[in-house]
Amino acid sequence: MALSAEESGRLARLLSEHGERLTRRWTEIVATSLRGRLSQAELARQVQELHRSMIDAGENGLTDLSSEQGGELRAVLAELSRGRARQGFTATETAISVYALKDVLLELMEENHEGSALRDFVAFSGLIDQMGLFTFETYTRTRESLIADQAEQLLELSTPVVKIWEGVVAVPLVGTLDSARAQVVMERLLQTLVDTGSPYAIIDITGVPAVDTQVAQHILKTVVAARLMGADCIISGIRPQIAQTIVALGIEFGDIATKASLADALRQVLRLTGVETRRHQRRES
Amino acid sequence: MERVPILKIGDILLVSIQVDMSDQTAVQLQEDLAERIVATGCHGVIIDITALDIVDSFVGRMLSTIASISKVLDAETVVVGMRPAVAITLVELGLSLNGIRTALNVERGMELVAAARGDEWDEVDGDEDVETTATT
Numbered sequence: 001m002a003l004s005a006e007e008s009g010r011l012a013r014l015l016s017e018h019g020e021r022l023t024r025r026w027t028e029i030v031a032t033s034l035r036g037r038l039s040q041a042e043l044a045r046q047v048q049e050l051h052r053s054m055i056d057a058g059e060n061g062l063t064d065l066s067s068e069q070g071g072e073l074r075a076v077l078a079e080l081s082r083g084r085a086r087q088g089f090t091a092t093e094t095a096i097s098v099y100a101l102k103d104v105l106l107e108l109m110e111e112n113h114e115g116s117a118l119r120d121f122v123a124f125s126g127l128i129d130q131m132g133l134f135t136f137e138t139y140t141r142t143r144e145s146l147i148a149d150q151a152e153q154l155l156e157l158s159t160p161v162v163k164i165w166e167g168v169v170a171v172p173l174v175g176t177l178d179s180a181r182a183q184v185v186m187e188r189l190l191q192t193l194v195d196t197g198s199p200y201a202i203i204d205i206t207g208v209p210a211v212d213t214q215v216a217q218h219i220l221k222t223v224v225a226a227r228l229m230g231a232d233c234i235i236s237g238i239r240p241q242i243a244q245t246i247v248a249l250g251i252e253f254g255d256i257a258t259k260a261s262l263a264d265a266l267r268q269v270l271r272l273t274g275v276e277t278r279r280h281q282r283r284e285s
Numbered sequence: 286m287e288r289v290p291i292l293k294i295g296d297i298l299l300v301s302i303q304v305d306m307s308d309q310t311a312v313q314l315q316e317d318l319a320e321r322i323v324a325t326g327c328h329g330v331i332i333d334i335t336a337l338d339i340v341d342s343f344v345g346r347m348l349s350t351i352a353s354i355s356k357v358l359d360a361e362t363v364v365v366g367m368r369p370a371v372a373i374t375l376v377e378l379g380l381s382l383n384g385i386r387t388a389l390n391v392e393r394g395m396e397l398v399a400a401a402r403g404d405e406w407d408e409v410d411g412d413e414d415v416e417t418t419a420t421t
Contacts, residue, residue: 193389
């Protein structure tokens with residue numbers, strides 16, 4: 001429990017009595033810490049909203065931020081820190097918006113000095129600390145969800161399966177292949193094989209920066225799974241260094257066909273399917 | 286007890302497994318299939334497992350056994366329609382269905398059987414195969 005119902009009532013009274021002056025000073029302090037990256041009007045609106053919901057909470061006898069009466073206040077705080085997190089402010093800059101209230105309150109209480117001022121201030125501080133911690137939590141949660149979203153988007157972006165010929169699909173792999181991505185690639189490739197009825201797949205690893213045993217394992221699994229379904233896989237785009245690494249690590253590709261370039265792989269597949277490729281001599285004029 | 290139906294299409298026997306396989310069903314299927322191969326003189330068996338959500342070591346062994354039986358009776362076995370999820374699970378389990386040919390769908394399976402029976406080249410994709418040897 002941060003403060004008693006009586007104290008929270010006093011806080012609400014203090015906040016509403018000096019409302020105008022308090023929010024102005026509060027906005028000023030926050031504005032200096034944010035160095036003009038948020039418009040004055042926007043900031044003033046946020047501070048006023050926070051101020052209002054604190055008065056409401058105080059009048060309802062708020063004793064602890066996590067209590068039922070704190071619902072409204074928590075919502076306002078959460079919205080504030082979510083906004084800050086999305087706009088790219090740091091955690092400190094977000095928390096300052098709340099902690100600035102302490103300075104303002106101190107100034108105010110020093111002026112109209114009363115006997116119980118110190119005790120009150122400590123109690124108010126307790127509540128403000130709770131509010132600050134709450135903004136921290138919301139801030140981190142927002143950032144985490146942002147990161148998770150981005151990781152998912154990256155996953156979506158980086159694993160296209162393209163059809164390059166009748167009955168031939170290709171997967172150009174770009175970037176490091178970890179277990180999660182390998183799983184997505186595998187599932188998507190196999191699904192495309194079923195959907196398009198393609199009996200041939202080319203896995204192009206030109207864009208994979210390094211091939212270690214784990215990556216090789218993932219690729220091999222994909223090839224074996226495709227074979228079980230009745231499709232053949234060719235691995236292409238093996239760069240010289242990668243070839244050396246593969247040999248040095250003792251990775252065995254067995255009877256899986258490997259080609260240096262996507263073009264070679266495609267030519268091989270076309271030959272297997274019986275399509276004839278011929279070079280036409282261009283007529284010189 | 287449920288029985289798996291065996292359909293005859295031309296020179297091929299088509300087995301579509303739609304039910305969960307039990308010991309009894311599997312044994313019954315093996316018996317039925319062997320009898321039908323002999324009775325009809327078919328040279329190809331296509332086992333369609335599109336409807337199977339789960340292929341465990343038991344079903345895997347059953348497929349292998351059927352393939353071996355068919356082989357003895359001079360018929361090619363092709364397993365078709367394996368789902369991606371099933372394939373992934375089999376790979377993760379380390380089961381590789383040795384000695385079984387696979388194809389994406391029934392149509393490709395029939396082509397595969399035809400290709401394996403060299404004497405039927407002319408009917409299905411003989412021309413293509415001749416060209417392949419010519420270009421290589």
